[in-house]
Amino acid sequence: MPIVPPGGRVLVTGANGYIAAWIVRTxxxxxxxxxxxxxxxxxxxGLLKIFERxxxxxxxxxxxxxxxxGAFDDAVEDVDAIAHTASPVNFSTEDPQDLIRPAVQGTGxxxxxxxxxxxxxxxxxxxxxxxxxxxxxPNPRTFTEENWNDLSVAQVERDGKDNLPITKYRASxxxxxxxxxxxxxxxxxxxxxxxxxxxxxxxxxxxxxxxxTPSALGLSAGQFYNIVVNHxxxxxxxxxxxxxxxxxxxxxxxxAEAQVLALQKDSVANERVIISAGPxxxxxWLDVANSLAPTYLPSHPNLPKGFPITxxxxxxxxxxxxxxxxxxxxxxxxxxxxxxxxxxxxxxYEARGW
Numbered sequence: 411m412p413i414v415p416p417g418g419r420v421l422v423t424g425a426n427g428y429i430a431a432w433i434v435r436t437x438x439x440x441x442x443x444x445x446x447x448x449x450x451x452x453x454x455x456g457l458l459k460i461f462e463r464x465x466x467x468x469x470x471x472x473x474x475x476x477x478x479x480g481a482f483d484d485a486v487e488d489v490d491a492i493a494h495t496a497s498p499v500n501f502s503t504e505d506p507q508d509l510i511r512p513a514v515q516g517t518g519x520x521x522x523x524x525x526x527x528x529x530x531x532x533x534x535x536x537x538x539x540x541x542x543x544x545x546x547x548p549n550p551r552t553f554t555e556e557n558w559n560d561l562s563v564a565q566v567e568r569d570g571k572d573n574l575p576i577t578k579y580r581a582s583x584x585x586x587x588x589x590x591x592x593x594x595x596x597x598x599x600x601x602x603x604x605x606x607x608x609x610x611x612x613x614x615x616x617x618x619x620x621x622x623t624p625s626a627l628g629l630s631a632g633q634f635y636n637i638v639v640n641h642x643x644x645x646x647x648x649x650x651x652x653x654x655x656x657x658x659x660x661x662x663x664x665x666a667e668a669q670v671l672a673l674q675k676d677s678v679a680n681e682r683v684i685i686s687a688g689p690x691x692x693x694x695w696l697d698v699a700n701s702l703a704p705t706y707l708p709s710h711p712n713l714p715k716g717f718p719i720t721x722x723x724x725x726x727x728x729x730x731x732x733x734x735x736x737x738x739x740x741x742x743x744x745x746x747x748x749x750x751x752x753x754x755x756x757x758x759y760e761a762r763g764w
Contacts, residue, residue, distance in 0.1 A: 427619070
């Protein structure tokens with residue numbers, strides 16, 4: 411029997427975000443009732459229009475400031491589970507606390523609200539990131555759920571504003587996830603719910619929420635568009651950069667499916683789970699995209715080609731890899747291929763007139 415079966419009500423925080431909107435859609439398609447939090451009424455009205463075909467199964471609630479204690483008290487009323495995705499992603503801020511404070515305080519706020527008297531919450535699925543797992547290393551390395559990115563935290567504590575934006579972001583994700591696990595440890599005797607943490611790497615794929623132009627895309631989806639479709643971004647990269655720069659990836663729809671599975675399976679309770687389809691460098695995306703174009707993106711017949719990988723080239727070395735055996739064992743995820751992702755993403759771009 412699923413922990414939270416279809417028909418249950420799930421609260422999705424930050425519901426108008428790229429990942430969260432897919433979680434909302436996937437839950438609704440699988441028969442759940444969904445309540446989404448947004449910061450403004452306008453954002454909520456936009457979501458209601460997108461998901462209007464689901465009628466009263468989808469509702470929104472405005473939470474203007476997730477960092478305030480009690481911010482989610484009303485939102486968690488009569489919900490069976492929570493998918494917590496709301497967290498800042500900002501690579502232009504100077505002060506790392508502009509990322510760390512809302513990430514940590516927002517996490518604490520939702521967990522305290524879920525723990526209040528009378529709460530029906532049985533499970534919380536918290537979207538963290540492999541940013542909280544990996545550490546910068548000049549040598550190729552495979553990471554597991556046992557790894558923590560304490561290096562970025564130490565760098566931010568030491569150098570503050572002088573750190574790279576990616577270091578500040580990684581520190582915020584690490585500290586927010588640490589805060590979630592500490593809350594569970596400190597309140598184990600009184601909380602009635604269990605925690606599942608999802609750690610995805612770069613998340614790509616089609617979009618299901620309202621994005622008016624490519625420039626309004628979020629960080630990972632925007633980077634994908636700029637490098638794979640937009641000529642102005644690819645041109646300055648050397649063959650070495652295109653063939654060595656990358657990370658691991660997952661299709662946003664597979665991550666959303668994993669969230670639903672995490673609501674249902676008892677075996678994943680209080681587990682940290684890396685969700686990754688595998689390693690990739692940017693040139694691999696360019697090569698796949700060009701093999702499929704222009705059929706799926708006729709408006710862009712001449713995509714950036716970069717420096718195609720040939721059979722005579724040295725083998726690509728992936729600097730970062732993840733052991734996903736836990737996800738395979740506990741959730742049984744079936745990942746989409748790069749070809750599937752690009753086909754569907756290009757169809758989405760074409761429909762949007764991009």
